[in-house]
Amino acid sequence: xxxxxxxxxxxxxxxxxxxxxxxxxxxxxxxxxxxxxxxxxxxxxxxxxxxxxxxxxxxxxxxxxxxxxxxxxxxxxxxxxxxxxxxxxxxxxxxxxxxxxxxxxxxxxxxxxxxxxxxxxxxxxxxxxxxxxxxxxxxxxxxxxxxxxxxxxxxxxxxxxxxxxxxxxxxxxxxxxxxxxxxxxxxxxxxxxxxxxxxxxxxxxxxxxxxxxxxxxxxxxxxxxxxxxxxxxxxxxxxxxxxxxxxxxxxxxxxxxxxxxxxxxxxxxxxxxxxxxxxxxxxxxxxxxxxxxxxxxxxxxxxxxxxxxxxxxxxxxxxxxxxxxxxxxxxxxxxxxxxxxxxxxxxxxxxxxxxxxxxxxxxxxxxxxxxxxxxxxxxxxxxxxxxxxxxxxxxxxxxxxxxxxxxxxxxxxxxxxxxxxxxxxxxxxxxxxxxxxxxxxxxx
Numbered sequence: 001x002x003x004x005x006x007x008x009x010x011x012x013x014x015x016x017x018x019x020x021x022x023x024x025x026x027x028x029x030x031x032x033x034x035x036x037x038x039x040x041x042x043x044x045x046x047x048x049x050x051x052x053x054x055x056x057x058x059x060x061x062x063x064x065x066x067x068x069x070x071x072x073x074x075x076x077x078x079x080x081x082x083x084x085x086x087x088x089x090x091x092x093x094x095x096x097x098x099x100x101x102x103x104x105x106x107x108x109x110x111x112x113x114x115x116x117x118x119x120x121x122x123x124x125x126x127x128x129x130x131x132x133x134x135x136x137x138x139x140x141x142x143x144x145x146x147x148x149x150x151x152x153x154x155x156x157x158x159x160x161x162x163x164x165x166x167x168x169x170x171x172x173x174x175x176x177x178x179x180x181x182x183x184x185x186x187x188x189x190x191x192x193x194x195x196x197x198x199x200x201x202x203x204x205x206x207x208x209x210x211x212x213x214x215x216x217x218x219x220x221x222x223x224x225x226x227x228x229x230x231x232x233x234x235x236x237x238x239x240x241x242x243x244x245x246x247x248x249x250x251x252x253x254x255x256x257x258x259x260x261x262x263x264x265x266x267x268x269x270x271x272x273x274x275x276x277x278x279x280x281x282x283x284x285x286x287x288x289x290x291x292x293x294x295x296x297x298x299x300x301x302x303x304x305x306x307x308x309x310x311x312x313x314x315x316x317x318x319x320x321x322x323x324x325x326x327x328x329x330x331x332x333x334x335x336x337x338x339x340x341x342x343x344x345x346x347x348x349x350x351x352x353x354x355x356x357x358x359x360x361x362x363x364x365x366x367x368x369x370x371x372x373x374x375x376x377x378x379x380x381x382x383x384x385x386x387x388x389x390x391x392x393x394x395x396x397x398x399x400x401x402x403x404x405x406x407x408x409x410x411x412x413x414x415x416x417x418x419x420x421x422x423x424x425x426x427x428x429x430x431x432x433x434x435x436x437x438x439x440x441x442x443x444x
Contacts, residue, residue, distance in 0.1 A: 005048035007124055008095065008102040008185075009041035012087040013063070013110050014078045015056030019211050024059055026216055028113045029223030033210065034059055037110040038066035043117035046124040047106060051095065053087045071095070076410035084109075085192055086419060092185065104128055105185045107194060112137075112179035113219050114206035123182040123202040133187050133197030137179035139207045140172040177207040191435060192418040195286065288439040290401055291382040293329055294369060295429060297340040297347050297358075299388035300405055303425030316346055317425060325430030326354045332437055337372060339365055341391050366394030386432055387412055388424050403432055 013034045017023040024034045031039075034052060041050040052063035053071045055078035060070045071091045076082070088107055095101070104127050106120060115137075123135040144164070145157040155161075158173065181194045182202075188194070210216055298304055302316040309315075326336050336356045340347050343361040351358035362368045373380050381400035385392070388408040396402035396415045404416035407423035422428040 005100055005102055006128070007046050007048050007104045007106065008092075008100065009044070009047045009050045009106040009108050009120075010088045010091045011037045011041065011050070011052045011063070011068070011108045011110055012073075012084050013037075013052055013054045013056075013059050014073065014082075014087075015054065015059060016078065016080065018080065020213055020216060023210065024054075024056075024110050025062060026210075028210075028216070028219045032062050033110045033113060034062050035066040036113050037108050037115065038063055038068040040115045040117055041106065041108050041120065042067055044106075044120040044124070045117070046121045046128070048102070049095075049100065051091050053091045076413050079414045081414050083417065085188070085194060086413075089189065089192065089419075092189070102185050105183050105188060107181040107183070109178045109180065109209070111210045112177060112206075112208065113210065113223065114208060115179045116204065116206070119202060119204050120180055120182070123180065123200070126200050126202075127182050127184055131198070132200035133184045134195055135182045135200040135202050136194070137177045137181070137204045138174040138201045139177060140203060141175045142170050142172055174201045174203075175207070177204060178209045179204060179206075189421075191287065191439070192420075193287070196439070286439065287384075287401065287436055289382050290334065290384045290436050292335045292337070292373070292376060292378045293384045293386070293432065293436070294337045294339050294372070294395070294399070295386040296365075296388055296392050296395075297338050297350070298342060299408075299424040300386055300428060301338070301350065301425065303423065304388065314344060314346060318350060319425055319427050319430070321427040322425075322429035323354055325427075325433035326356060328430075328433045328437060330355065332440065334436065335376060335378075339368060339372075339395065341365070364394065365392065366398045369395045369398055384432065384436065386420075386428065387416075 011034065013024040015022075015024075020026060025032045027033075028036060038050055038052065041047050050068045051071055052059065052068045053073050054060050054063065055073045055075065060072065063070050071094045073087055073090060077086050077090055084107060088105060092102075092105065104124060106124065108115065108120070119137065123137070126132045126135050144159050146154045147157045148154045183194055184197070187196050190196075208215065208219055210219055295301065298316075301318050301322055305316070307315045329336050336354070338347065338351050338356060338358040339362055340358065340360045341362055347360055348358055359368055359372070369383070369385065370380065373383055380398055383399040384401040384403055385395045385399045386403045386405065387396055388405045390409055390411055392412055393415055396404075396412065401418070402416050404412045404419050405424040405428040406419060406421055408416070408419070413419055420428050420431050422431045
């Protein structure tokens, strides 16, 4: 029987890190970052279970000692290009095998060392109540942003340089901090993205995110100034418990793992709530703005096997669900192209049946895709490509929305922005079509 645990927090913490070596095990205020994240999540009263997803034995040990469950992540989901969503979805799959099927999932980043449990609780409540599908941590900003083109010329991104109103006369914008994302679990599984449906902003007071050694030094200095003995913060949930007091005391004397993260003495912040906002406006280049779909054939429309009769004639097996998915896209005005390395009459026959163009015998898929998009008048950032093997890597890297089937090659999985739940030849194209069209229906 599934567990009654409604809210699960997942902390992705892989062992590899380029900017700050062993980052998730580095200490702030004497406590490893991963342990701080566990402590904050455990102190949130709306969180029923805390899970750390990792590929590192040391991180697993620290997380377990801090009171988290551990899910060991496979190598293909532990690369520098693997998304946080892929780690969370994998953790949910493992939890389902353990009988845990939460309604809400909280993605907590270990690199935000000052996450407040009450901020998590308030965001969870907004998702549990049905007000939002996703709530993310952010800070208000009135900054004038500039961007540079290839020639180094800059232009105003969110303002007219000829008109610079006073701060109080400008509408605020919201900058993600990365501290946490609270999501409806079913929606996360469906879309594979942290942003979908109605999106809300959770304003927080501590935007620090650790990306460099300098960030680490600043965070450590702040922690040592502001973090006091738990006995001085009786109003804090975690500090009120004897085990927590013991954990903090141990950390301050010798032990590397404690609950210090949840015992900050900074005054409560007074921030006005931010209404939920539509996901199509938050992520302008999102799934809802996909304008064209390009797919491989073998391993996407098929299960990547071929039957050869005694006369050497080849045949493949396809899914009628995928055919309907293609028709759904075309009916919605989304062009579809099949791009194949192989040259085979069966590919042309299937494309003709579906009523879509096909390019065969293509060694350089990326170049062919770029040419086709230019001819079709479609921007590559608004193209979805669905692949399954290493010969798709160039095309995957050329588009704004690279997708992979569930049984794709590990390198292809790592290159994808979203991994579908369906394997090749078993409804993957239909799944992609449904995801795109459902997001388009949410657009105002």
